[in-house]
Every structure is written in C-alpha cells, then in structure tokens.
Amino acid sequence: MKRFFILFSILATFNAHAELLDKILAVVDDNVITLSMVERVKQNLIARRNISPFVYSKQKYSNKEISDIIINSHLIRSKLKEMNIIITDEHVESEIKSKEKALGLSRAALLNFLENNNTTFEEFFEITRGAIEFNQFNARVIAPLISVTDQEIKNKYYEQNSKDKRLAFKYNLVDFSLSKNKVKDKNHFVNSLKKYQTTGILPDQYSDLGTNVLGDITEDGLTSELNKLLKKSQEGQFTSPILLYGDYHVFFVKKKDLVESEDYRKQKNRLKGQIFTQKSLKVTDNWYKREMTKHYVKYFF
Numbered sequence: 001m002k003r004f005f006i007l008f009s010i011l012a013t014f015n016a017h018a019e020l021l022d023k024i025l026a027v028v029d030d031n032v033i034t035l036s037m038v039e040r041v042k043q044n045l046i047a048r049r050n051i052s053p054f055v056y057s058k059q060k061y062s063n064k065e066i067s068d069i070i071i072n073s074h075l076i077r078s079k080l081k082e083m084n085i086i087i088t089d090e091h092v093e094s095e096i097k098s099k100e101k102a103l104g105l106s107r108a109a110l111l112n113f114l115e116n117n118n119t120t121f122e123e124f125f126e127i128t129r130g131a132i133e134f135n136q137f138n139a140r141v142i143a144p145l146i147s148v149t150d151q152e153i154k155n156k157y158y159e160q161n162s163k164d165k166r167l168a169f170k171y172n173l174v175d176f177s178l179s180k181n182k183v184k185d186k187n188h189f190v191n192s193l194k195k196y197q198t199t200g201i202l203p204d205q206y207s208d209l210g211t212n213v214l215g216d217i218t219e220d221g222l223t224s225e226l227n228k229l230l231k232k233s234q235e236g237q238f239t240s241p242i243l244l245y246g247d248y249h250v251f252f253v254k255k256k257d258l259v260e261s262e263d264y265r266k267q268k269n270r271l272k273g274q275i276f277t278q279k280s281l282k283v284t285d286n287w288y289k290r291e292m293t294k295h296y297v298k299y300f301f
Contacts, residue, residue: 026067026299028074038066047117051124052131054138064301073130075291076137085136092129138280142287146279148272151235154258156271168219171230172255175212177247182208186241186248193238193250210247218259230256 023035041048041061048056055069080086100110114124161167176193182205183189189206196202202209219227226242233239235256241248258264 024300025063026071026297028071028297029295031074033067033070035063037070038063041066044117044119044123047114047119047124048127051127052134055130055134067299071297072288073133075288075295076133078295079141079291080133080136083140085140087129087132087136092125092132095128095132096125142280142284145283146276148275148279152275153268153271156275157264157267158258166261168259169231170257170259171217171253173214173217174252174254175214176250176252177210177212178206178208180243180246180248182206183241183248189241189248190238190250197252
C-alpha cells in the first residue's frame with residue numbers, strides 16, 4: 001500500500017493539461033527513482049567521478065545505468081544497516097575535513113569547485129556519504145570473498161611481459177618417455193597419458209612407458225627446444241611430445257614458477273591490485289544480482 005501512495009504522488013506531477021513534469025524510471029523498496037534525479041546525476045557527473053571514482057567510474061552513462069547505481073547504493077546501505085554500520089553526518093563531515101586538509105583546500109575553495117562543477121554542497125555531502133558506504137561495503141562484504149595467490153600474480157606478470165626474453169622459470173615436472181617406435185600416433189599417446197593420470201590404466205602398446213619426476217628444474221640446463229615447449233605450457237598441463245635421443249617425451253607440468261626478478265618484485269603489489277580489482281568487479285556484480293532478489297525492484301523503461 002505504501003508503494004501505491006508513493007507511485008500515486010509521482011503520477012500527480014501531471015498538470016491539468018496532462019503535461020509530463022517528471023517520469024518514474026525505477027522503484028527500489030519504498031524509494032522512487034525519477035527521470036529528474038537521473039538527469040541531475042548526468043549534469044554533475046564530472047564532480048561525482050572526482051568525489052567517488054569507484055562508484056562513478058565511466059565517462060558516460062545511460063538512464064538505466066544511473067538507475068542501477070542508485071539502486072545498488074540502496075542495496076549497500078541496507079546491507080550496512082543490517083550489519084549495524086551507519087555512516088552518520090558527523091562521519092561524513094570528518095571525512096570532508098580530512099580531504100580538505102590533505103588537498104590544502106579551504107571550505108571556500110571547495111565550495112567554489114563545487115559551484116564550477118554544477119554541484120551543491122548538499123549533493124557533495126551525500127555523494128561523500130555514498131563513497132564512504134561503498135568503501136565500507138567493499139572492505140567488510142566483498143574483500144573477504146576474494147583471495148589472490150602468488151601464482152596468479154606471477155601468471156599476470158608473465159601475461160604482461162611474455163615477450164620479454166629475460167623471463168625465467170623453474171619447473172617441477174613428470175617426464176613420460178617411450179621409444180619412438182612404440183608411438184604410432186602422438187595425439188593418441190598424449191590423450192592416453194591424460195586418461196592414465198586419472199584411471200591408472202594404459203593401453204598395452206604403452207606398457208614400456210618410463211616415468212621420471214624432475215623437481216626444481218631451471219632453464220639453464222634445458223635445450224632451447226624444450227625450454228620453448230615448457231614456456232608455452234601451463235601448470236597442470238601435458239606438453240606435446242618432443243623427440244629426445246630416440247624417445248618421445250611428454251612432460252606433465254606439476255608446477256611452473258616464475259623466477260622472481262627485481263622487476264617482478266617491484267610490480268608485485270601493482271599486479272595484485274589489478275587482479276583484486278578484476279575479481280572484485282565480478283564478485284560485486286554477482287552480489288548485486290543476488291541482493292536484488294531480497295528487495296522489491298521494478299523498472300519502467
């Protein structure tokens with residue numbers, strides 16, 4: 001019933017000549033999102049990106065996308081309230097003063113910036129509140145769901161520097177070898193090894209298979225051909241067959257580690273941040289979708 005009265009009050013913005021003064025774009029619980037609200041966000045989007053870059057990350061938004069931002073902000077606030085986390089006016093004012101001090105801005109300079117960017121202080125205050133809420137949400141709800149392993153960081157480094165010939169790896173391998181006379185079909189040989197890994201069963205034709213576990217092998221002792229083969233193979237995969245001294249060898253890459261260089265150590269934190277951000281976007285998007293099912297959300301596009 002309450003939603004009915006809210007909708008009715010908005011519909012009452014039609015004048016006697018049925019001229020539309022505003023339009024409902026969406027409803028979330030007891031909150032209505034109107035066209036005028038969305039247009040206002042567009043008008044001062046530059047300021048919003050400066051104040052809350054994680055919430056307003058794009059250069060341009062559609063009406064639907066801005067409506068989604070408003071809805072998501074409501075979902076975040078509801079979740080924080082459920083966790084007894086309330087961002088008070090005093091908290092917001094303290095954050096604003098801290099920013100002024102850090103940037104060396106007076107309140108007058110801040111107000112001048114806002115005026116030049118078509119933003120009122122009241123709007124700035126609420127945008128700041130939303131930014132604080134998003135940071136709390138990200139730290140308390142999203143971050144605990146995300147982990148970044150050293151191997152993921154190394155993989156990212158390799159991905160971004162794959163053409164750098166200075167990259168070096170060390171491996172933990174299982175070497176499967178068989179006389180070339182026993183291997184009639186190389187693809188069949190590799191596929192049989194993959195099945196053997198899970199079933200322990202080999203075709204009779206490969207009964208003379210030799211195995212050898214090679215730990216902590218560095219590139220220094222490898223032939224250029226084998227080194228090239230291993231570099232393009234991922235951890236947990238079998239290489240394609242390579243002929244060495246009359247036998248076909250297939251290597252299972254149990255572990256592939258990047259040898260940590262000074263350049264890698266310098267980039268490690270940056271790469272970790274990149275991976276965390278990529279994962280965070282996916283986790284957050286999924287969280288919004290799940291959380292929406294717990295609330296009344298309706299669009300009018």
